[in-house]
Amino acid sequence: MNGETLSGLTSSRPSQLDGVYSGFHRAIALACLTMGLFYWVRLLGFYPGLMWRFDLMPVHWQVASVILAVIYPFASVGLWLIAPWGAVIWFLCAAAEVVMYGAMPDLFGDNYPLIGFHLMVAVSYGALRFARYRSKRRAMH
Numbered sequence: 001m002n003g004e005t006l007s008g009l010t011s012s013r014p015s016q017l018d019g020v021y022s023g024f025h026r027a028i029a030l031a032c033l034t035m036g037l038f039y040w041v042r043l044l045g046f047y048p049g050l051m052w053r054f055d056l057m058p059v060h061w062q063v064a065s066v067i068l069a070v071i072y073p074f075a076s077v078g079l080w081l082i083a084p085w086g087a088v089i090w091f092l093c094a095a096a097e098v099v100m101y102g103a104m105p106d107l108f109g110d111n112y113p114l115i116g117f118h119l120m121v122a123v124s125y126g127a128l129r130f131a132r133y134r135s136k137r138r139a140m141h
Contacts, residue, residue: 036072
């Protein structure tokens with residue numbers, strides 16, 4: 001009677017794996033919100049320094065900052081709601097930053113810790129999705 005009630009219906013109680021999956025989404029949502037705020041601070045010029053004012057940024061930084069300032073908060077909302085589109089938008093943000101800092105360090109500088117963070121999140125997300133898939137398949141049999 002694994003996951004079943006006396007009437008033979010499956011229970012709607014979330015598994016421990018579902019709780020971990022949900023918590024993971026929420027943690028990454030908070031990270032995305034923080035990164036989005038970082039880009040907004042950069043755009044609005046609340047922080048001293050040449051690269052912290054939109055009008056003084058090179059064009060490539062202006063484009064990247066505007067795009068990431070807009071889509072990071074959307075990714076945050078989607079991840080918080082555990083909606084599939086939240087992970088897709090996070091992937092777009094992560095891919096943009098990996099390309100910025102990994103493929104174009106001459107323009108954006110390098111940020112290997114951030115690239116590592118994005119890769120760690122992607123691998124963790126993939127592992128959690130695979131574990132949930134296997135768990136649901138096992139429950140069906």
